[in-house]
Amino acid sequence: MDVNTMIDVLKTSLSQALGLFYTLAGEIVRNASGEPEVHCNNKGVEFIEAESDVDLRDLNFYNPDENVGGKLMPKKRHGVLVVQATALRCGGLVLACMFDHRVLDGYSINLFTSSWVNMALSKPLFLVPNVLRSNLNVRHPRVYTPSVANMYVPLPIYESLQNVPKNDQYQHSLTNRIYYMEGDQIKRLQSLASENGTQISKIEAVTSFLWKITGSLLEDSGHFGYKCNVVVPVNGRRWLEGVEKQKLMAARSGNVFSMPFRGMQAKVTTC
Structure with missing residues (x-):
């Protein structure tokens, strides 16, 4: 399979995966209270195609900022997810994804990428994702441990800390x-x-x-x-x-x- 065929398969399977992980195809907007929310407008995901004149074995993973962060990883300008597929000289392909962590944690990212891989390989999904908020309803009555009080400070104290000289x-x-x-x-x-x-x-x-x-x-x-x-x-x-x-x-x-x-x-x- 050549690189162009691999990219076509990735694009097709990505569109299928976004049908289940539809929040990734939206964008984050501010509501009336100024809080960020996911607007599921089906705007889609930016997919960038790039080429590199190096082989996979030449990538220096001991200094990831040199190539992984600076060249292989895309810049997210809008939306929740952006994808970059970089074709290498050896015929390999590096697939990098930049997520907005306000929407997904690491577990959900693994769930998405695993589902995307299975769809690309025409395999069944291991888990069908859900985004039901009711699963995270608070307990009644609400229960807090004493340690919670030590994790927060009143807003006036926090604002005063911002004025401390940073010498x-x-x-x-x-x-x-x-x-x-x-x-x-x-x-x-x-x-x-x-x-x-x-x-x-x-x-x-x-x-x-x-x-x-x-x-x-x-x-x-x-x-x-x-x-x-x-x-x-x-x-x-x-x-x-x-x-x-x-x-x-x-x-x-x-x-x-x-x-x-x-x-x-x-x-x-x-x-």
Whole structure:
């Protein structure tokens, strides 16, 4: 199958997948209250076709900003989803998608891409998505844990924090990075972090490693008393009450995730 044929198959199967994931074919607009909402106007998805004079083996995944983020990943100008298909010199094809995470979480993105692949291969769908809001109705009576109160601050306090001088790079800097790790490296981290017969997950091992070296950087640079926070998105579908509710939510397309976090304070270590 040549590249042009592959692109035609992708376009046809994408239109079929959008029939089920119809929110991806809309756009986000502001309602009367100024809140963003998905307007399902069937506007469609932008599909970009590109060509590259490099082979797949020449792509440097150790520096993804150089090619993946800067050239292979499309720029989303409007809508919820934009797709770019880049034909490589070796005959391969790189398919990249940019989603609006206000509409879809990582679980829903995997659900969409898996369905798109099955349609392209003329295979049955593993799950038929649903976007029913009734599955996320609050409990009656509403129940909150005390920890919820610690996650929010009154608006006047938040606004006062915006006026704090930003002279300290460690206190106010924000850095975005993408890490590429080999499978054997992750397995080694997982093995080193597991003890007493209990094996932790790969995400726990990698997150703990990054958390530790970031906290060590604060200590080595003399910034004692500063706190290093780690935040991990967690799929909330598994934690809803009741087995039947969890089964319904397994096909939920939307945003059902939380952001639990912990902090570790840098301190002087004495031997």
